[in-house]
Amino acid sequence: MDNVDRELISLLRDNARIPVMTLARKLKVARATVQNRLARLEAQGVIMGYTLRLQSDAIEQGVRAITGIGISGHHAAEVRRALRGHPNVVAIHTTNGRWDLLAELRAESLEAFDKVLNSIRSIPHIENTETSILLSTYKM
Template sequence: MIDDLDRKLLALLRNDSREPVASLAARLKVSRGTVQNRIRRLQADGTIQAFTVRTRPELEANRVRAIMCIAVEGGRSAAVIQALRGFPEVDKAHTTNGRWDLIAELDVATLAEFSRTLDQVRLVDGIAATETSILLATQKM
């Protein structure tokens, strides 16, 4: 099970997977050994599937990118955002006003991974409803 420390660690690794363990430990205010053990466990249980490089979007034209609009039950936004941090497929999350409480940007390699991610995110406690649209093309302005 992923806890708050795991989510924070995943967020840091998502930002820079080459950040030294000692630096991660200092930022998380835990020992180096704790960070190393967490990373090993997250790899072993399949949460971390790979360490990768983030490239410019135009270099990854075949990736599946989408926007997921999320309605949150009551005052559960903070808990839902925290849970979303545990999903490597969620690139960014934005709070909004209006019909939807959150907008999550999804980035996955395949449609199968996209489907699996939708299924998992919809199970997050506190999410009342979602509506997702795949991004077909991006225009520079």
């Protein structure tokens, strides 16, 4: 990957719907060059898709949080399976820090979120949790 590829990716991060001709003009290369680079980056898996970004308050998101999860013994796989099937768990991450897992959670309200936390804490082999509610999100 060279500087043109990096600049192309930067432009697409800002606006994935920018026309190829506009990309070519901004990068000072031919339209075919942009199309070939896009095709190569997609084939290599560097660009895995194009996505939609919504204004943070455009859709009701409710309560969002990150929960650190401590697991007893060697039961991480069992806990991951239980969390994977939980409707309020958006993502599960392994980590090398204090917690065995980090789970991203969502619920409609604080009351619903309280129930979500209680249901997660009742999963066998979860020893302890610590939750941080996400207040604002800033995209890099």
